[in-house]
Amino acid sequence: MKKFIYLLLILVFSLLSCSKEAASESRKSVEKQPVPVKTDLKEAVKALEKKEENPAEPKKEKTEDEKLKEANESISDSFRQHGRGSVLKPSDKLNNNEMTHGRYKINEPDYDMPPRPIEFKSLKKVYTYFRLKEKLPQEVVEALNGSLVTMVGAVMPFEKIPEDGKFSTFWLSNPAIVMKGCVFCNPPTMGDIVYAYKDAGEIPFEFEREKLFKQVLLVSVTGRFFFGPDTINGQTFLNSILVKKIEILN
Numbered sequence: 001m002k003k004f005i006y007l008l009l010i011l012v013f014s015l016l017s018c019s020k021e022a023a024s025e026s027r028k029s030v031e032k033q034p035v036p037v038k039t040d041l042k043e044a045v046k047a048l049e050k051k052e053e054n055p056a057e058p059k060k061e062k063t064e065d066e067k068l069k070e071a072n073e074s075i076s077d078s079f080r081q082h083g084r085g086s087v088l089k090p091s092d093k094l095n096n097n098e099m100t101h102g103r104y105k106i107n108e109p110d111y112d113m114p115p116r117p118i119e120f121k122s123l124k125k126v127y128t129y130f131r132l133k134e135k136l137p138q139e140v141v142e143a144l145n146g147s148l149v150t151m152v153g154a155v156m157p158f159e160k161i162p163e164d165g166k167f168s169t170f171w172l173s174n175p176a177i178v179m180k181g182c183v184f185c186n187p188p189t190m191g192d193i194v195y196a197y198k199d200a201g202e203i204p205f206e207f208e209r210e211k212l213f214k215q216v217l218l219v220s221v222t223g224r225f226f227f228g229p230d231t232i233n234g235q236t237f238l239n240s241i242l243v244k245k246i247e248i249l250n
Contacts, residue, residue: 068250071178072215078182079213088156088171091187094229094236097134104136104227106146115150115222120174120192123239127191130238141227149225151194151241152249154178155207155217158195158235165209169232172196172241178216195232195240196221205246218249 062070079086129137153172161167174192177183198204211217223243229236 067179068216071175074178074181075183075216076214078178078184081182082184084213085160086157086184087159088173088183088193089187089235090190090193090237092131092189094190095134098130099229099236101135104138104141104145106226107142107144109146109148109224111148113148115148116144118144118149118151118225120151120153120176123194124191127189127238136227144225145227146224148222148244149241150220150222152218152220153194155212155219156183156193157212159233161209161212163209165207165212167205167207169195169197170205172219172221175216175218190229190236190238193237193239195230195235195237196223196243197240198243205243207248215250220247220249221245 126137126140151172154175156171156173158167158169158171172194173188177188177192180186196205207217221241221243222245223241226240226242227238228240229238230240231237
């Protein structure tokens with residue numbers, strides 16, 4: 001009996017010894033095994049290295065002719081979609097403070113001096129200031145209100161385009177607005193349009209009617225520039241120009 005117990009103890013100790021050795025070998029195996037790197041990280045690094053080796057070519061800028069072609073297609077689509085009786089209206093509405101913010105001194109134009117050129121990007125800055133402060137920048141108004149200026153823009157209908165193509169008024173518009181898509185679905189702000197008009201009794205503006213439905217008609221106008229806002233025939237605008245001279249550019 002004693003001999004049997006002795007043999008049993010030897011067997012138990014042998015099993016425990018083998019178990020410890022196996023555990024030790026397992027730990028060593030784990031320590032030696034490299035930590036796997038995620039495949040997606042490897043691929044990302046490779047893609048980045050490849051991009052640095054072969055940088056993408058800069059996007060080719062469109063020519064003025066290409067831009068004008070796109071603008072013509074856009075304006076043609078706008079009238080086709082909404083009809084020839086469509087009228088351009090600004091997207092924004094002025095509050096009471098903005099409508100009654102005050103009136104300013106009007107300069108007398110000096111016709112012996114060349115007119116001041118004005119660009120729409122400058123008017124956009126004035127417009128942004130006006131919407132934030134609910135008033136116009138005084139130094140700009142004092143310099144320009146009533147002064148003789150020259151501007152280039154696109155002709156857009158203030159009222160329904162007449163059958164004979166003779167206008168008493170029109171919107172002198174930022175040509176860039178038609179590049180943004182349909183001008184009737186996505187109308188411009190008051191910073192992108194100027195109310196262009198003539199004195200009563202003067203010869204009206206005359207444009208080739210069909211041209212207005214098919215392309216962006218660009219004009220250069222010279223006249224007296226005024227700050228508003230004002231409302232005529234239900235249309236409110238911030239800037240206007242009393243046109244003395246107009247030249248069709250295309």
